[in-house]
Amino acid sequence: MNTRIILGISGASGAALALDCARQLARIGVAIDLVTTRMARHTCDLELGTAATAELKGLANVVHDGTNLGATIASGSYPVAGMIVAPCSMRSLAAIANGLDDTLLTRAAGVQLKERRPLVLLAREAPLTLAHLRNMTAVTEMGGIILPPVPAFYLKPDSVQAITAQIAARAVDQLRLERQLADAWQG
Numbered sequence: 001m002n003t004r005i006i007l008g009i010s011g012a013s014g015a016a017l018a019l020d021c022a023r024q025l026a027r028i029g030v031a032i033d034l035v036t037t038r039m040a041r042h043t044c045d046l047e048l049g050t051a052a053t054a055e056l057k058g059l060a061n062v063v064h065d066g067t068n069l070g071a072t073i074a075s076g077s078y079p080v081a082g083m084i085v086a087p088c089s090m091r092s093l094a095a096i097a098n099g100l101d102d103t104l105l106t107r108a109a110g111v112q113l114k115e116r117r118p119l120v121l122l123a124r125e126a127p128l129t130l131a132h133l134r135n136m137t138a139v140t141e142m143g144g145i146i147l148p149p150v151p152a153f154y155l156k157p158d159s160v161q162a163i164t165a166q167i168a169a170r171a172v173d174q175l176r177l178e179r180q181l182a183d184a185w186q187g
Helices: 015-027 038-048 050-059 090-097 104-114 130-141 160-173
Strands: 004-009 031-036 062-064 083-088 119-123
Touching: 004 015, 004 104, 015 031, 015 038, 015 050, 015 083, 015 160, 031 038, 031 050, 031 104, 038 050, 083 090, 083 104, 083 160, 090 104, 090 119, 090 130, 104 119, 119 130, 119 160
Parallel strands: 004 031, 004 083, 031 062, 083 119
Antiparallel strands: none
């Protein structure tokens, strides 16, 4: 495995998005460096259950302690092809937008921006405040990609799992790694 991606998980609802991103990355042979916030670990167990949380960790090649700011992914010299934060809470978004590298997740995201690598944030909140929108604008101006987890209803998904798998595939596609994974609009 030559390609490595950082998969960050913050505490917003939507843990299934993280699991499906990990599944998509593993399916195409991409190594995963996993970093979670404290609330993300709680949310994963609550929303996915312990078996799915164990699967998520099992798909990762490296699981980083989210408080270890000295971890490899905190440095621009660590070779990764980009990062996905799925889901991305408004707290993590705000920290990334303002360069507040106070957790390993936000530090790793900041490194992607400074190194001009793809950073895809599955921003998870509704409705949005002006602060949220300004933070999204700031991250976009720095080169990040805001990808709200919006279902592609034109594909006529038959389950929540089909929806989260499609969103995860779109997130991975934003990294420009390989072939397109997400089902495309056929016209």
